[in-house]
Amino acid sequence: MRYAILLLGAPYSRQASHSALRFARALVARGHGLEGVFFYHDGVHNAARLAAPPQDEPHLVDGWKALNREQGVPLQVCIAAALRRGLLDEREAARHGKQGHSVEPPFELTGLGQLVDLGLRCDRLVTFGP
Amino acid sequence: MLLHILNRSPATSLVYRQALTAIGPEDRLLLIEDGVQGAMPQLVRHFEGLEGRLFALREDLASRGLEGHCDPAVQVVDVDGFVLLTEEADRTVSWY
Amino acid sequence: MSEESTRENVADLLVILRHGPHGSSWLREGLDAALVAAAFGRQVSLLFMGEAVTALVRGQQAGALGQKGTAATLEMLAMYDIDTLLVEAEALARFGLAEQDLMLPVNRLDAESLPRLPAEHRLVLTF
Numbered sequence: 001m002r003y004a005i006l007l008l009g010a011p012y013s014r015q016a017s018h019s020a021l022r023f024a025r026a027l028v029a030r031g032h033g034l035e036g037v038f039f040y041h042d043g044v045h046n047a048a049r050l051a052a053p054p055q056d057e058p059h060l061v062d063g064w065k066a067l068n069r070e071q072g073v074p075l076q077v078c079i080a081a082a083l084r085r086g087l088l089d090e091r092e093a094a095r096h097g098k099q100g101h102s103v104e105p106p107f108e109l110t111g112l113g114q115l116v117d118l119g120l121r122c123d124r125l126v127t128f129g130p
Numbered sequence: 131m132l133l134h135i136l137n138r139s140p141a142t143s144l145v146y147r148q149a150l151t152a153i154g155p156e157d158r159l160l161l162i163e164d165g166v167q168g169a170m171p172q173l174v175r176h177f178e179g180l181e182g183r184l185f186a187l188r189e190d191l192a193s194r195g196l197e198g199h200c201d202p203a204v205q206v207v208d209v210d211g212f213v214l215l216t217e218e219a220d221r222t223v224s225w226y
Numbered sequence: 227m228s229e230e231s232t233r234e235n236v237a238d239l240l241v242i243l244r245h246g247p248h249g250s251s252w253l254r255e256g257l258d259a260a261l262v263a264a265a266f267g268r269q270v271s272l273l274f275m276g277e278a279v280t281a282l283v284r285g286q287q288a289g290a291l292g293q294k295g296t297a298a299t300l301e302m303l304a305m306y307d308i309d310t311l312l313v314e315a316e317a318l319a320r321f322g323l324a325e326q327d328l329m330l331p332v333n334r335l336d337a338e339s340l341p342r343l344p345a346e347h348r349l350v351l352t353f
Contacts (some may be wrong), residue, residue, distance in 0.1 A: 001217060007353070015137070015190075016226075017165045023188070027216075041255055041353075065224075071146040081255065113263040118236060119349040120268070124216050126353065129137060129226025132344055148244060148276055154341040188245070223242075223350045 001032050004122040006115065009043035009130035011060040017046055020128040021063045027072055035122050036074040037064065038115045039107075042130060044082040047075070047107040066086065068106040076118070077108040131156045133219035137163035137226050140176040149225040153180070160207070160215055166196060174201040175181040187212055238268040239353070240347035243278040247296045248289045253281055256353030257299050263308040271310040272303070273335070273343060279317045282328040300330060315339065 005024055009016025020037070028034055041045050051061045069074045083092060086102060089109050093101040103109060119125040134153055138197055140146040147166065153159060159180055161168050168176060168184040176186050181203055188208045193198045200217060207215065241260040245252035257272075264270045274282060286297040303311070315334040318324070325332070337345070345348045 003216075019137075021189075022209055023212060027213045030213050032208065032213070034223060040259075041251065064137070080258065111159055112259055113266050115259065116239065116263040116266060116268060116349075119351070124222060125349060126222050127224035127226075129224050129352070149339060150241075151275075151316075152341055152344060154345060157341070220345070221348070221350060223344050224352055226352070 001062075001123040003027050003032050003034050004118045004125040005034065005037045006042035006119070006127040007037060007039050008041040009120070009128060010045040011048075011051065013042070015130040016043070016048060016128040016130050018058065018062045021060065021067070023126065023128070024067055028067075034067075034073045036076055036114075036118045037067070038118055039075070039077045040112070040115065041087075043128075044077050044085055045119055047077045047082065047087055047103045049102050049104045053106050055057070060126060064103060065106060075107045076110045076114050077103065077107050078115070080112065082109055083102055131158065131219055133157070133215050133222045134159045135222055135224045136161055136165040136168070137224075139164045139167035140173050141167055145225050146176055150177070152223065152225075156183075158183045158185060158215060158219065161204075162190050162212075163187075166194065167188045169200045169202040169204040169206075170196065171199070174203055177213065185211070185215065228336060231271055233314065237271055237347050239270045240273060240350045240351065242273045242350065242352040243281065244275050245352065246277045246280040247286060248293060252353045253278065253296050254299070256351070257296060259351055259353070260308060261268055261299070261302070264308050269310075270306075270308050271312060271343070271347065272308060273312045273314070273340075274332070275314045276317050276319070277321075279313055279321055279323055282313070282330060282332065284327060284329045284338045286329075297329065303330070312343070322333060 007020045022080040089103040090101045138145040178225045188206045212219045243256045261271050312331045312335045313332040
């Protein structure tokens with residue numbers, strides 16, 4: 001089946017990111033296709049390039065990147081929710097005259113229309129709230 | 131048949147009531163994260179009427195030391211079982 | 227063929243709103259998802275559940291520091307052809323609100339019909 005995940009919780013504040021990543025790995029292991037993870041609300045903080053958790057804790061940002069690297073899962077971040085919260089990729093940082101950027105590939109800033117498209121295109125969308 | 135997913139404890143949050151309001155007669159409810167507290171014998175009464183349709187996530191029970199505190203009316207599933215529940219349902223609705 | 231594709235009157239998206247204005251971004255972000263879906267030509271239903279019934283109260287204003295709130299967005303729903311506005315009747319009663327207190331005409335949904343709603347939509351998003 002084709003799955004999509006919607007993640008609404010910030011990493012390290014709520015369990016949502018751990019739950020979503022665990023679920024993502026399990027569904028891929030069962031042979032399903034994960035067509036995208038969409039980050040919205042405080043979930044956009046999962047894309048924070050500079051996240052530096054202690055070494056004995058799971059690195060959630062790296063976990064998402066590994067999912068993209070190993071399974072080709074698109075990591076789509078709502079641009080409106082991200083910009084408000086200081087999460088800008090290189091292009092947006094330049095556009096807003098900011099030094100440095102806080103989001104990098106494989107995370108991609110995209111519109112909410114992608115969430116609707118993903119949700120309606122896939123057989124299942126599972127939401128992980130905070 | 132829909133799968134509803136609840137991640138809040140009925141002891142501290144009224145969100146479970148919203149979930150119950152929206153659950154159809156065939157629908158299932160899966161307790162995850164803090165929601166697994168609802169599987170404890172003193173709290174499971176909040177989910178009356180869901181006999182046979184109430185599930186709790188084993189990993190979230192285990193990490194909280196609650197696996198042995200789970201009411202027999204609740205079916206415990208691991209994360210593979212979670213995926214299976216989403217396969218069997220037409221779609222999922224999350225309550226948080 | 228699956229049961230849902232043979233059933234008639236299955237709309238695209240149900241957005242369940244569960245928060246009032248100003249206190250958090252949930253209401254605004256939920257409405258944004260609904261508006262975007264409608265702008266892409268999708269059929270969208272809105273369900274105001276629990277505290278979200280207060281989003282419909284007349285006479286809302288800007289908040290601290292000019293925080294915009296959501297009343298103006300609600301007034302735009304008709305422009306986006308979002309005209310299925312459903313309200314949990316029990317929540318109206320719980321908050322002591324009558325229909326003349328609300329800024330938009332709504333359909334009251336009783337406790338018996340509410341569980342049918344998620345099954346009538348291809349995608350359900352809760353905010």
